[in-house]
Amino acid sequence: MSDKPIHANLFTWPADNPSLLGGLCGHCGEVSFPAQSSCRHCSGTGSSVIELGDRGTLWTWTVQNFLPKPPYVTDQTTATFEPYGVGYVEMPAGVRIESRLLTSDPEKLHIGMPMRLVIERFSRNDQGGHNLSFAFDCLEVS
Amino acid sequence: MDVAIVGIGLHPFGRTPSMSGLQQGAAATRAALADAGVDWSDIECGYGGSQDGGNADAIVNEMGLSGLQFTHIFNGCATGGSSLHAAYTAVKSGEYRNALVLGFDKHAPGAFNASPADWGIDDWYGEIGLMLTTQYFGMKIQRYMHDHNISEKALVAVAEKAFHNGSINPTAWRRQALSSEDIMASTMISHPLRKYMFCSPAEGAVALILCSAAEAKRYTTQPIFLNATAVRTRHYGSFEVFSPSQPIKQADSPTVIASQAAYQQAGIGPADIDIAQLQDTESGAEIIHMAENGFCEHGEQEQWLRDGHTQIGGKFPVNTDGGCLANGEPVGASGLRQVHEICVQLRQQGGARQVPGNPKTGYTHVYGAPGISGVTILSR
Numbered sequence: 196m197s198d199k200p201i202h203a204n205l206f207t208w209p210a211d212n213p214s215l216l217g218g219l220c221g222h223c224g225e226v227s228f229p230a231q232s233s234c235r236h237c238s239g240t241g242s243s244v245i246e247l248g249d250r251g252t253l254w255t256w257t258v259q260n261f262l263p264k265p266p267y268v269t270d271q272t273t274a275t276f277e278p279y280g281v282g283y284v285e286m287p288a289g290v291r292i293e294s295r296l297l298t299s300d301p302e303k304l305h306i307g308m309p310m311r312l313v314i315e316r317f318s319r320n321d322q323g324g325h326n327l328s329f330a331f332d333c334l335e336v337s
Numbered sequence: 338m339d340v341a342i343v344g345i346g347l348h349p350f351g352r353t354p355s356m357s358g359l360q361q362g363a364a365a366t367r368a369a370l371a372d373a374g375v376d377w378s379d380i381e382c383g384y385g386g387s388q389d390g391g392n393a394d395a396i397v398n399e400m401g402l403s404g405l406q407f408t409h410i411f412n413g414c415a416t417g418g419s420s421l422h423a424a425y426t427a428v429k430s431g432e433y434r435n436a437l438v439l440g441f442d443k444h445a446p447g448a449f450n451a452s453p454a455d456w457g458i459d460d461w462y463g464e465i466g467l468m469l470t471t472q473y474f475g476m477k478i479q480r481y482m483h484d485h486n487i488s489e490k491a492l493v494a495v496a497e498k499a500f501h502n503g504s505i506n507p508t509a510w511r512r513q514a515l516s517s518e519d520i521m522a523s524t525m526i527s528h529p530l531r532k533y534m535f536c537s538p539a540e541g542a543v544a545l546i547l548c549s550a551a552e553a554k555r556y557t558t559q560p561i562f563l564n565a566t567a568v569r570t571r572h573y574g575s576f577e578v579f580s581p582s583q584p585i586k587q588a589d590s591p592t593v594i595a596s597q598a599a600y601q602q603a604g605i606g607p608a609d610i611d612i613a614q615l616q617d618t619e620s621g622a623e624i625i626h627m628a629e630n631g632f633c634e635h636g637e638q639e640q641w642l643r644d645g646h647t648q649i650g651g652k653f654p655v656n657t658d659g660g661c662l663a664n665g666e667p668v669g670a671s672g673l674r675q676v677h678e679i680c681v682q683l684r685q686q687g688g689a690r691q692v693p694g695n696p697k698t699g700y701t702h703v704y705g706a707p708g709i710s711g712v713t714i715l716s717r
Contacts, residue, residue, distance in 0.1 A: 201461045201464060201465065202459055202460075202461040205461070217582075225584065226584075227582060228581060228582035229459070229581060229582075235573060236573050236584070254480065255476040255477070255479045255480035255483075256476060256479060256528070257472050257475030257476045257479060257527040257528045257529075257530075258475075258525070258527065258528045259466060259469065259472060259527065260524070260525050260526055260527065260528075261526065263450075263466050263468075263469055264447070264448070264450040265450060265463075266450070266452065266453060266460065266463030266464055266468060267463065267464065267465075267466045267468070268464040268465075269466075279466065281466075281467065281472045281476065282476065283476065283583065285585065289584075289585055290582050290583070290584060290585065291582060291583045291584075291585060292581070292582050293467055293580060293581050293582060293583075295465060295466065295467070301528050306479070306480065306483045317464075317465060318464065326464075328461070328465045
């Protein structure tokens with residue numbers, strides 16, 4: 196497969212129902228994202244990787260309205276740039292994740308709204324495929 | 338031993354294409370020396386910093402190789418506050434009779450582009466477009482407005498005040514007053530923050546001369562006393578820039594902690610302060626910092642701004658020189674500009690922007706990535 200995650204251990208892949216991955220501190224139970232070997236809360240070093248799931252609620256948000264400078268990777272120019280949403284999504288596992296949001300319409304984004312994880316093709320990799328990254332989209336309640 | 342500021346110097350903020358950052362620093366240093374009536378060769382130690390203008394200790398190449406002890410300090414946007422704190426402790430300890438505090442900078446136009454590796458973050462974070470301070474400020478004030486019922490009008494009022502104050506400050510960068518309509522019509526950068534609600538990286542320099550309070554009258558008839566300086570870093574649970582995730586349990590911000598430490602040192606509280614300079618990287622920051630520094634309750638800012646309390650003629654003037662919004666943010670100099678302005682106001686040298694009513698006490702607060710706050714309390 197030529198599509199690959201942009202970084203290891205951010206989310207389960209390949210997977211039919213991908214989940215974000217985080218770290219659980221064996222000493223104090225603190226949850227981190229991305230998983231890190233030492234705990235930013237208690238400085239313990241025995242953490243394990245856990246699944247954080249694929250659902251959360253929007254804690255805060257903004258919209259990126261101008262083309263970022265590097266290190267942002269994109270084929271877009273200032274002329275073709277499309278704004279993207281950015282937010283923190285609160286996960287039931289006990290951590291807030293900063294993420295791109297597929298919605299960039301400020302009228303459609305509200306603090307507290309349910310969100311779902313999506314894995315998106317982000318940029319081209321050097322093997323002819325795409326780098327895959329995580330993002331959140333508004334969860335349409337049926 | 339108490340410490341006094343006996344000399345102040347400022348090179349105008351904005352753009353000076355003909356001068357390097359270091360040369361602007363030298364201009365500010367010469368102005369501060371002249372203000373204190375002291376020669377460069379008499380300065381015993383120096384502390385200072387610059388992000389993009391070179392090493393501050395290279396100032397000796399401009400001023401003279403006098404052999405003084407000089408320490409270069411870099412602490413992000415709080416560099417000025419950290420330099421002042423270091424100089425304050427050096428003089429207070431009795432080790433040095435006087436000290437230079439210096440901050441200068443010269444940034445390229447446009448937003449800063451930080452590298453994830455410098456912040457202990459993997460490259461993917463920058464590649465997918467999350468390494469932008471502007472997003473953080475938008476998200477922080479978005480949540481704050483939601484929690485404390487603050488409206489967009491409050492954001493506009495802060496910017497309108499800043500550009501009005503800038504228009505009557507001869508050393509400000511942005512010297513054209515803007516109406517609320519101008520501000521609302523400016524480009525949306527990161528919801529809910531528009532172009533004229535953000536400060537921009539710029540150039541400029543500030544220098545201060547410190548000495549022990551007992552010797553202050555040798556230098557000046559108008560010493561300003563440093564009653565407190567406190568610099569604090571973030572605790573676990575504080576919402577800070579460049580955080581791929583944050584814990585659900587929230588902690589007091591470094592501003593709250595530095596502010597409380599400063600009040601304790603000075604032995605006075607927020608009700609005893611007459612004027613303040615608060616970090617206003619964007620409009621929302623000034624609103625949050627009004628409450629975090631203890632001057633009003635969270636949520637009260639809406640009414641305060643509506644009633645004009647923080648204007649020059651109001652009951653508690655904030656950012657009388659136009660703040661970061663009208664002066665831009667040369668990182669190394671920005672926190673010292675705040676202290677410079679309080680000294681100007683307490684000495685009654687503010688000209689068109691002088692606060693009426695003979696203010697006696699002032700307060701400065703600088704805040705920067707990744708969660709550092711520096712607070713000073715000053716009096717005459």
